[in-house]
Amino acid sequence: MDFPVWDIDVGYGPLMAWVAVVHVFVAHFAVGGGLSLVVLERRARRSGDLALLAHVRRLSAFFAPTTLVVGALTGVGIWFVIGLLSPTATGVLIRTFVWGWAIEWTFFLVEILAAILYAKGWDRLAPRTHEALGWVYFVAAWASLAVINGIVTFMLTPGAWLETGALVDGFFNPTYLPSLVMRTAICLLLAGLFGALIAARTPDAKDRARLVRTDAVVALVGLAAAWAAQRWYGAAVPAELAATIGARLTIPARALEAFHALSLALGAALVVVALVPRTGRTAVAAVLLALGLGWFGAFEWWREGARKPYVLANVVYGNGIGVAEVATLARDGALPAIRVPTGDPGRDLFLHQCRACHTLSGYNPVLAAFAGTDATFVEGVLGGLHKMRAPMPPFAGTAAERATLAAWLAARADRTPLAARARRDGRDLGALVYEVRCGVCHVEGGFGDKGRSFEGLSADDAKDLLASVSFDEMPLFSGTDEERDALVAHLLARAEGGAR
Amino acid sequence: MSPVLALPDTSALPAPPWLLATLHLLTFVLHLVAMAGLLGGIVTLLAVRAPDRFARPATRRVLGLLPVAMAATVSLGVAPLLFLQLSYGRVAYAAAITSAVPWILVPLLAMLAYASLYAASHAPADGRGVGVRLGVATGALVAVGLVYASTFALAERPDLYAAQYARTASGWTLHPEPLTWLPRAVQALAAAVALGAFLARRVAYDDADARDAGRRVLEAALVVAALAGLARLAIDGRLIPALGAVGVVLHVLGVVVPLAAVPLVRRGADLPAGAALGAGLVLAVLARHLARLGTLEGVFAPSDAPVRPQWGAFALFVVCLLAAVVTIAAMLRAWFRATPPPNATDPAA
Numbered sequence: 122m123d124f125p126v127w128d129i130d131v132g133y134g135p136l137m138a139w140v141a142v143v144h145v146f147v148a149h150f151a152v153g154g155g156l157s158l159v160v161l162e163r164r165a166r167r168s169g170d171l172a173l174l175a176h177v178r179r180l181s182a183f184f185a186p187t188t189l190v191v192g193a194l195t196g197v198g199i200w201f202v203i204g205l206l207s208p209t210a211t212g213v214l215i216r217t218f219v220w221g222w223a224i225e226w227t228f229f230l231v232e233i234l235a236a237i238l239y240a241k242g243w244d245r246l247a248p249r250t251h252e253a254l255g256w257v258y259f260v261a262a263w264a265s266l267a268v269i270n271g272i273v274t275f276m277l278t279p280g281a282w283l284e285t286g287a288l289v290d291g292f293f294n295p296t297y298l299p300s301l302v303m304r305t306a307i308c309l310l311l312a313g314l315f316g317a318l319i320a321a322r323t324p325d326a327k328d329r330a331r332l333v334r335t336d337a338v339v340a341l342v343g344l345a346a347a348w349a350a351q352r353w354y355g356a357a358v359p360a361e362l363a364a365t366i367g368a369r370l371t372i373p374a375r376a377l378e379a380f381h382a383l384s385l386a387l388g389a390a391l392v393v394v395a396l397v398p399r400t401g402r403t404a405v406a407a408v409l410l411a412l413g414l415g416w417f418g419a420f421e422w423w424r425e426g427a428r429k430p431y432v433l434a435n436v437v438y439g440n441g442i443g444v445a446e447v448a449t450l451a452r453d454g455a456l457p458a459i460r461v462p463t464g465d466p467g468r469d470l471f472l473h474q475c476r477a478c479h480t481l482s483g484y485n486p487v488l489a490a491f492a493g494t495d496a497t498f499v500e501g502v503l504g505g506l507h508k509m510r511a512p513m514p515p516f517a518g519t520a521a522e523r524a525t526l527a528a529w530l531a532a533r534a535d536r537t538p539l540a541a542r543a544r545r546d547g548r549d550l551g552a553l554v555y556e557v558r559c560g561v562c563h564v565e566g567g568f569g570d571k572g573r574s575f576e577g578l579s580a581d582d583a584k585d586l587l588a589s590v591s592f593d594e595m596p597l598f599s600g601t602d603e604e605r606d607a608l609v610a611h612l613l614a615r616a617e618g619g620a621r
Numbered sequence: 622m623s624p625v626l627a628l629p630d631t632s633a634l635p636a637p638p639w640l641l642a643t644l645h646l647l648t649f650v651l652h653l654v655a656m657a658g659l660l661g662g663i664v665t666l667l668a669v670r671a672p673d674r675f676a677r678p679a680t681r682r683v684l685g686l687l688p689v690a691m692a693a694t695v696s697l698g699v700a701p702l703l704f705l706q707l708s709y710g711r712v713a714y715a716a717a718i719t720s721a722v723p724w725i726l727v728p729l730l731a732m733l734a735y736a737s738l739y740a741a742s743h744a745p746a747d748g749r750g751v752g753v754r755l756g757v758a759t760g761a762l763v764a765v766g767l768v769y770a771s772t773f774a775l776a777e778r779p780d781l782y783a784a785q786y787a788r789t790a791s792g793w794t795l796h797p798e799p800l801t802w803l804p805r806a807v808q809a810l811a812a813a814v815a816l817g818a819f820l821a822r823r824v825a826y827d828d829a830d831a832r833d834a835g836r837r838v839l840e841a842a843l844v845v846a847a848l849a850g851l852a853r854l855a856i857d858g859r860l861i862p863a864l865g866a867v868g869v870v871l872h873v874l875g876v877v878v879p880l881a882a883v884p885l886v887r888r889g890a891d892l893p894a895g896a897a898l899g900a901g902l903v904l905a906v907l908a909r910h911l912a913r914l915g916t917l918e919g920v921f922a923p924s925d926a927p928v929r930p931q932w933g934a935f936a937l938f939v940v941c942l943l944a945a946v947v948t949i950a951a952m953l954r955a956w957f958r959a960t961p962p963p964n965a966t967d968p969a970a
Contacts, residue, residue, distance in 0.1 A: 123711050124715050124718055125715055125719055125782070125786040126718070126790060127718050127790065127791075127792045128790035128791060129791055186688075186736075186739050189688075189692055190732060190736055190739065193692070193695055193696070194695065194731050194732045194735060195732075197695060197728050198728035200699075201724060201727060201728055202725065204706065204713075204714050204717055205714075205717060205718055205724065205725065205792075208718065211714070212706075212710045212711075212714070213631040215706055215710065216631055216633065216634060216635060217631060217635070219703065219704075219707050220931055220934035220935055220937065220938045221934070222703055223644075223700065223938045223942075224934075224937060224938050226696075226700050227938070227945035229699065230696050230697075230945050231945050231948050231949060231952075233692050233693075233696045234949055234953075235952060237688075237689055237692060238952055238956055242956070242959075245956070245959050245960070246955065246956070246959045250959065253955075254955075257948060257952065261948075282629065283629070285629075286629025288934055435628075436631070443631075444628065460715075461782070461783050461786055462783075462787070463786065463790060464787045
């Protein structure tokens with residue numbers, strides 16, 4: 122809690138995702154494209170294939186500015202964004218891996234200069250020297266990927282580092298190798314996709330077909346290898362994290378479905394282009410590239426989403442609070458630990474405990490979730506955050522601070538009773554009350570369902586149960602009498618098998 | 622999920638603060654040299670007094686080097702930013718968050734500048750459109766310079782960013798006392814332009830108009846940098862106490878020594894002139910470092926953090942750095958030894 126919190130109505134997640142996905146898309150092309158350039162150049166020179174050589178030259182003219190301007194600067198952009206959104210986690214990563222980043226920087230320097238000289242050197246350098254520069258570029262670019270891969274995978278699977286604190290354990294963590302294989306395959310895929318885009322502009326139809334087919338085959342190989350490596354990657358994610366995907370985490374589950382669906386679509390499209398290369402025109406190549414972007418984005422979304430509720434698994438929660446800090450903050454209070462306060466305790470607690478994932482009423486809003494409820498309910502929810510269906514960090518503060526945050530949130534939420542807001546009554550109202558007051562922890566027919574607890578109870582018994590069940594992680598029912606009656610009707614109907 | 626309770630300590634610095642400061646300052650100087658070449662190159666080109674100023678071989682040579690200078694500026698800027706975050710993360714992130722919107726615009730502005738420079742260097746041979754593209758790049762780069770100056774000046778004033786944050790957490794603000802950071806930005810930008818003009822003049826060695834433009838830009842920029850540097854001592858009441866006696870001497874020398882380049886360049890003594898400009902840069906960076914430590918004294922110091930050195934990883938970094946230097950030297954050697962083939966035997970040519 123050393124830092125202020127940037128409070129805008131934009132979600133941190135989407136902001137990070139946009140910068141990161143664009144960066145990784147171009148950065149992986151920067152690696153695979155480098156390999157593609159130098160291999161194709163060698164092949165063209167050996168076979169005296171002038172059309173292929175001209176294609177490689179056109180590709181290199183596109184390659185250097187794209188990777189240097191967009192790739193390098195979105196990479197710098199990631200630094201700028203993560204420092205704003207997750208300064209604590211960024212600090213932990215930098216202190217742990219600074220020499221990794223410094224080593225990566227040395228590769229980066231070589232890579233940048235080699236890319237510039239390669240692109241400019243077609244008319245100046247002897248073919249052998251030119252190709253050598255291409256190889257230097259590719260080796261430096263891949264080495265850079267191999268280093269960053271260690272840091273990125275650490276965030277999901279720190280592995281034995283959690284016990285030893287040894288740099289090597291953190292770097293060569295359980296997902297390091299599958300991720301490296303997968304990302305190398307992705308480099309190949311993107312080299313093929315970008316290559317097809319350039320090849321599609323080849324003037325001669327015969328040459329165009331030949332070049333497009335080559336790039337489509339390269340992309341297919343990359344796609345197949347990446348898909349297989351993702352299965353390996355998924356299997357290397359620790360069971361405790363993997364188990365939450367689907368049951369508690371819907372985003373990574375959907376992202377994985379999208380990844381598989383897009384794998385299929387992209388694969389099918391590439392097969393068609395490889396078999397019927399005259400279809401490989403610029404528009405088709407652009408669509409393939411867009412599919413590739415979506416495919417890559419789905420993979421990254423799965424990887425990022427699988428970490429919840431952490432930003433660094435088992436080390437720092439998504440809200441920037443260290444796992445090891447929670448007990449201290451619960452004992453001594455969060456407010457005294459906030460180094461740069463706004464002066465409004467409720468707001469400070471919201472910013473430091475919730476804002477990383479939620480806004481008040483914009484992206485992923487909390488006020489909408491609390492509309493029609495009350496401070497008692499909000500306080501109860503805050504007490505059981507870590508028990509919710511969607512994994513959340515626990516509230517890290519004292520009971521008094523929890524009450525302060527609850528009152529602050531409740532005062533801003535719409536207090537119109539649910540019956541009046543939704544214009545429902547009877548069991549319809551009960552279903553809504555369940556959704557608002559119970560559903561975040563007890564999904565009907567799913568996670569944490571307690572419906573069977575009401576089997577055989579009378580309405581009065583059920584009301585007594587609602588009035589008596591309360592502990593730190595479960596709020597006492599605090600709705601209106603009408604809401605309680607409707608909820609009881611709904612619960613009893615469900616318990617009797619009355620599915621709606 | 623079962624969080625591990627006895628987690629490794631992540632608060633320790635991975636090297637002694639002196640080593641981190643040394644690496645920070647060394648890489649920062651390299652970054653500034655590249656940035657100077659970039660800014661000075663652009664301004665010199667814009668200052669050439671000739672109708673065909675963007676169509677001459679010498680100016681095209683400078684123009685072609687601008688994207689390279691931009692790439693070098695970005696690449697060499699990564700390391701000092703890394704070491705700065707490591708040593709001063711607590712105050713640097715806090716200031717960046719307080720000025721989040723302008724801060725996050727920096728990569729976008731840099732991308733705009735980069736793209737403009739590429740477009741300028743690939744402009745038609747008659748130079749049409751180059752002036753506008755260079756103008757866009759200049760605007761974007763100056764904006765980056767202003768955001769940097771504001772943010773890093775704010776990082777030295779936790780009292781100010783705390784007060785600013787209490788007023789608004791939206792991130793739409795710069796340093797609230799422009800008289801303290803604007804002269805600093807002007808000094809840094811002008812000094813960079815001066816050094817860059819000197820370098821551009823060397824690149825355009827065979828063009829009298831370009832050399833004249835370089836000299837004029839160098840002289841004007843040095844005067845502006847000197848005035849801004851001295852004005853800072855008068856305007857910013859915190860600067861002299863923060864610098865201390867040694868720092869004030871370094872600061873004044875950093876302002877005065879580069880002025881020696883004016884007569885030296887006029888006499889054609891480029892080597893000593895370059896040395897004066899280089900010495901001025903190093904002195905200014907050292908003074909800047911002392912000013913930061915002095916301003917933050919009692920509030921924050923990198924040396925307050927515990928240290929747990931990772932010597933093995935550091936040694937690997939040194940090895941990689943040496944390998945990179947050797948590789949870069951080899952690549953440049955191959956480049957400068959090669960000449961364009963008189964009759965293109967290379968089918969790609």
